[in-house]
Amino acid sequence: MKVRILVSLKDSVLDPQGQTVRNALHTLGYESIKDVRQGKVFEIELEGVSQEEAAKVIPEISDKVLANPIIEKFSWQILEKG
């Protein structure tokens, strides 16, 4: 099974990197870009687990390792069913 996890700063946390990217896009003339939030992507392969088990493991490792819950949030989706 292949899973994609997205980790990004919480909405309440200022994202200066995202803002800098947005400003650069404005400089290039892309005035319609209202906001940019930058994050990280993890693609994870799991072996020998059911979808239910994955639904338990993925939030657990995201909370414990991949994201710092004080400043970050995460979401995930299954890319390939195993």
Add this chain to the structure above:
Amino acid sequence: MKFGVVIFPGSNCDHDTFYVLRDIFKQDAIFLWHKEHDLKNVDCIILPGGFSYGDYLRSGSIAAFSPLMQEVKEFAFKGGLVLGICNGFQVLLELGLLPGAMLRNKNLKFLCQYVHLRVDNTDTPFTSTAKKGQVLRIPIAHYDGNYYSSPETIQEVKKNNQTVLRYSDARGRLSDEANVNGSLECIAGLINKSGNVMGMMPHPERASEALLGSEDGRIIFESLIKSLG
């Protein structure tokens, strides 16, 4: 008095810290490798600056999972003295021994410069030889030193007088300008509620000899030695 300086892959202030403890302050000091499980009866643990695990994932995050850090956590829960400097501070946050997290510096730049720090709490084993309100001049060198915590946490931190060192100007005044990395409440050094674990972004080991431009960092080591003595 025995100090343990922890080495992670990517630590780069470990030898400086060791040198200051052993050669300047004539203390017994040993290195502790991150894969070990034994703290070897040290009285105080110092997590040095550097870039443990190349700052992969988040600064300090992978180091926080190392075997030795689980022992350090136990040691801290029993009241043992732990000081985290720069990356060591980041590790303590990731480990949950100190509240909050680090964000990238507000100007997105790696900051390597002298800063002024106001000592706001001298009732700690790390600052007991300082005078309240004293201003120290100590260098910083970091990318992720923009301290952040939730509004509830920061209220708690302030209430408990846990903000030990704050970025200020040379006269001890707080301002956005002096708060070079954008830290919440200008926090440069933070202590835990029970007062035995402190993290600080500035490098006292780089300011312990006149030859290097400042001796203000000595206060941190002198306080520690006094409290252990």
